[in-house]
Amino acid sequence: MGSFSIWHWLVVLLIVVMVFGTKKLKNMGGDLGSAVKGFKDGMKDGTTSTEEKPAAAPSQVANAATEKTTIDVEARQKS
Secondary structure (H helix, E strand, C coil): CCCCCHHHHHHHHHHHHHHHCHHHHHHHHHHHHHHHHHHHHHHHHHHHHHHHCCCCCHHHHHHHHHCCCCCCCCCCCCC
16 A cells, blocks of 8 residues: 555545535534634643642641531440
8 A cells, every 4th residue: 555646635535525515514624623722722721720729828727727627426326
């Protein structure tokens, strides 16, 4: 199998256009482009959201450690 010539690709393109039609191919191209753009925006948002989160203040961490917590326990009766 050697490399394909330009004529081979033109015939393949012609068959694809005949099977799907130009309107359907245009819609698929637009959908693919918007999906790629959405993916890039999502990747960009994912990296900046972790960097933008402020760290908890040391006083808040100290207060949380010293506060008493309530433990909910279920009591069972002996039969």
